Amino acid sequence: MNPPSNPTTSASRRYLWQFGLSMVAYMIVVFLSRLLWHTADGPWQTVIALAPMVPAIFVFVSIVRYLLDTDELRRRIAVDSLALAGGATALIAVTYGLLEGGGLPRPSAWWTFAVFMGSWIVSGCFVRRRYQ
Amino acid sequence: MKNRLKVLRAELDWSQAELADRIGVARQTIIALEAGKYAPSLPLAFKLSKIFNKQVEEVFIPDPTD
Numbered sequence: 001m002n003p004p005s006n007p008t009t010s011a012s013r014r015y016l017w018q019f020g021l022s023m024v025a026y027m028i029v030v031f032l033s034r035l036l037w038h039t040a041d042g043p044w045q046t047v048i049a050l051a052p053m054v055p056a057i058f059v060f061v062s063i064v065r066y067l068l069d070t071d072e073l074r075r076r077i078a079v080d081s082l083a084l085a086g087g088a089t090a091l092i093a094v095t096y097g098l099l100e101g102g103g104l105p106r107p108s109a110w111w112t113f114a115v116f117m118g119s120w121i122v123s124g125c126f127v128r129r130r131y132q
Numbered sequence: 133m134k135n136r137l138k139v140l141r142a143e144l145d146w147s148q149a150e151l152a153d154r155i156g157v158a159r160q161t162i163i164a165l166e167a168g169k170y171a172p173s174l175p176l177a178f179k180l181s182k183i184f185n186k187q188v189e190e191v192f193i194p195d196p197t198d
């Protein structure tokens with residue numbers, strides 16, 4: 001008798017599909033948003049500028065679903081690495097914020113996102129190694 | 133916490149992937165459990181014991197330092 005299909009494997013496959021499709025949609029909408037932004041005016045300009053947030057929310061939902069559906073060790077690895085990335089980002093943000101008082105230029109808010117994602121990748125490698 | 137997962141699995145001639153599929157976790161989780169790198173939650177410990185028809189204390193052995 002074959003064992004029932006593994007819910008963790010299904011969750012991983014579903015996550016890869018949903019995350020991948022959402023990221024492709026995000027890139028297409030960002031491209032279109034940049035293309036159309038100058039052609040609009042008034043409130044439509046804001047709507048077009050924020051349009052990439054729709055697929056970005058789907059990316060977020062795919063991560064949350066993965067966290068809910070995967071097995072306990074993978075969830076722990078994901079949550080631990082997210083916590084470490086959040087802490088590292090906060091430390092870097094506070095450090096730079098203090099340096100801003102000393103005259104360093106104010107960076108784009110995108111840097112926070114980039115630092116968080118970079119920290120998440122690095123912390124993920126360290127946390128995974130702990131359980132190997 | 134130590135465990136007898138590797139021995140019990142070998143007795144039934146199951147691969148790590150097969151055991152993982154039977155209890156619905158990733159093979160990575162079985163590897164971490166067998167290596168003693170990860171202590172499972174109570175529900176997972178009961179699930180593993182049940183699949184080997186054993187009591188929890190027959191599968192998982194507390195470390196004296198725990």
